[in-house]
Amino acid sequence: MRRGLLLSTIALTAMTGAAWAQAQAPGAQPPAAAPAPSAQQPAPAAPAAAPAQASRPQIETKKVDGTDNVYIFRNGNHQSMFVVTKDGVIATDPVAYGRPTGGQAYLDEIKKVTDKPVKYVVYSHHHFDHIAGGKAFKDAGARFIAHKNVRTRLAPLKDPNTVMPDEVFDGKKTIKLGGTTLELSYHGLNHSDSTIVMRLPKEKIIFVVDTIPVGSVPGRGMIDMYPLETEQFIKKVLAMDWERLIPGHPGAPNGRLGTKKDAEDQLALLQEASAEMKKLGQEGKCWDAAEKEFKLQKYASWPGYENGLPFIARRYCALWGRGT
Numbered sequence: 001m002r003r004g005l006l007l008s009t010i011a012l013t014a015m016t017g018a019a020w021a022q023a024q025a026p027g028a029q030p031p032a033a034a035p036a037p038s039a040q041q042p043a044p045a046a047p048a049a050a051p052a053q054a055s056r057p058q059i060e061t062k063k064v065d066g067t068d069n070v071y072i073f074r075n076g077n078h079q080s081m082f083v084v085t086k087d088g089v090i091a092t093d094p095v096a097y098g099r100p101t102g103g104q105a106y107l108d109e110i111k112k113v114t115d116k117p118v119k120y121v122v123y124s125h126h127h128f129d130h131i132a133g134g135k136a137f138k139d140a141g142a143r144f145i146a147h148k149n150v151r152t153r154l155a156p157l158k159d160p161n162t163v164m165p166d167e168v169f170d171g172k173k174t175i176k177l178g179g180t181t182l183e184l185s186y187h188g189l190n191h192s193d194s195t196i197v198m199r200l201p202k203e204k205i206i207f208v209v210d211t212i213p214v215g216s217v218p219g220r221g222m223i224d225m226y227p228l229e230t231e232q233f234i235k236k237v238l239a240m241d242w243e244r245l246i247p248g249h250p251g252a253p254n255g256r257l258g259t260k261k262d263a264e265d266q267l268a269l270l271q272e273a274s275a276e277m278k279k280l281g282q283e284g285k286c287w288d289a290a291e292k293e294f295k296l297q298k299y300a301s302w303p304g305y306e307n308g309l310p311f312i313a314r315r316y317c318a319l320w321g322r323g324t
Contacts, residue, residue, distance in 0.1 A: 061109045064246070064257070067203050069180065072246060073109055074255070075102050078130060081207045081246050082110060083200065085178025088119035091142065092198065092207060093248070096133020097161070103133035107140065118142045119177055122184065123165060124209035125195040126153040130248055134163040143167065145175070147186050149194035187236045189229035191221060197237060204243040205257075212237065212266050214251030214258035217299055219308035222315040227274060234267040252303045269299055277316035286321025287314075 064070040069084040078095035089110055096102025110118060121138075123131045123146035134144065146165040154164055173184045183199040191211040198207040210221050211233060238260055245258035273296055280290035294313040299305055318324050 059105050059109065061113070064203075064205065064244075067205070070200065070203055070205060071110075071113060073106050074250065075099060075105065077249055079246070079248060079250060080106075080124075080130070081198070082118075083180055083182065084110075084114045084116065085180045086116070087178030088116045089114060090120045090122065090175060090177055090180070090182055091118050091137065092122045093124050093130040093209065094121070094133040094137065095130055095248075097129040099133060103136040106133075107136045120145055120175060121163075122146070122175070122182070122198060123150050123194075124198070124207065124248060125192045126150040127192060127210070128159060128162060130209055132159065132161045135161075138163045145169070145173070145184070147194045147196050149192075153194060187233050189226035190233035191225045191230065193226070195233075197240070199240065199242060201241070204241065205246060206237070206240065206242045206244075207246045207248075208237065209248030212245065212247065212258065212263050213249065213304075214245065214247045214256065214262050215303065216252045217269070217296075217302045217304040217308040217312070218266070219304055219311050222308075222311040225315065227270065227315060227319050231267060231270055231274075234263055234270075238263050238267075269296065272296060272298070273312050273316055274319070277313065278320045281317060281320025284321075286317040290317050290321065 058076055060074045062072050062074075064072060071082050071084065073080050073082060073095070075095045076099075078093075078097075080091070080093040080095050082089055082091040091106070091110065094103045094106055096106065099105075107118065118137055118140055119142060121134055121142045121144045123144065125131075125147070126149065131146075131150075134142075138144065144163050144165045145167045148168040148170045151165050151168045154162060169184065169186075171186055175182045175184070181201055183201060185197050185199070186195075187197060191209075195209065195211055199205070211225075211230060243259070245262065247258055251258055251262075276296070277286075277290065277294060280286065280293060283290075285293065291310065291313040294309070294317075296305070296309065296312070
């Protein structure tokens with residue numbers, strides 16, 4: 001049933017916009033930029049216009065404001081977190097899908113910050129747009145860690161651009177390196193069946209990819225997400241002790257970090273979308289009629305609304321009109 005849903009959505013995937021888990025066309029990469037000023041403190045969530053991206057370099061590294069050793073690496077519209085310690089570096093998603101030199105560019109950016117080796121690369125989940133391109137890290141001796149479902153998903157695909165994890169876990173795992181603690185935890189189905197939360201308890205920062213967009217409407221990543229389970233996932237994340245969220249795609253506006261208010265806003269959006277489509281689905285209107293009638297006017301001014309709405313409608317029509 002889920003395969004049918006994916007096939008029925010292929011026609012939509014040519015659309016562009018500020019979408020959830022949406023890859024930006026990579027194109028040619030300019031020379032890597034030198035580390036830029038620190039990342040912004042999170043601003044209150046607001047339905048602001050999407051920032052202009054034309055002036056931003058393809059590669060950018062920023063130190064997270066108020067931290068000693070936490071950085072955000074961005075390649076186009078994808079980003080990841082890395083943490084520098086006295087004994088080495090903990091990196092996350094290579095974000096090099098469709099970018100043959102992207103993994104090396106990420107490693108080069110880390111080398112501009114420290115001469116310490118990358119000890120670990122932690123995958124946020126199994127989607128290629130975030131985890132492809134890690135060969136440079138593997139060649140440098142890094143150990144790859146992920147949730148157990150990542151290995152299950154990747155094994156039959158044998159993607160030549162994606163490094164298989166060396167170690168997998170279920171539930172919780174803690175990485176301690178050079179005085180830094182990074183907690184990894186799995187909280188059930190959400191955007192995927194392998195997405196984890198990475199938490200830095202000292203800094204009260206979490207890194208969560210795709211499930212909780214910051215300041216924008218979710219989009220094409222909706223096609224295979226788990227709608228009802230995602231609501232429970234976000235509630236569990238909200239119950240955790242954190243203050244700032246690094247998303248897997250730059251937050252809106254201006255690449256800002258997220259807050260608990262952003263997570264609450266995304267939860268509300270999903271709940272309202274579900275309730276609206278439930279009514280239409282139970283009236284027998286899925287697919288065409290329901291998708292034409294479906295609107296979320298409260299979020300119409302948010303970045304990604306026009307392009308994201310059809311994906312949201314299609315996923316919830318599958319839930320309430322097909323039961324899947």
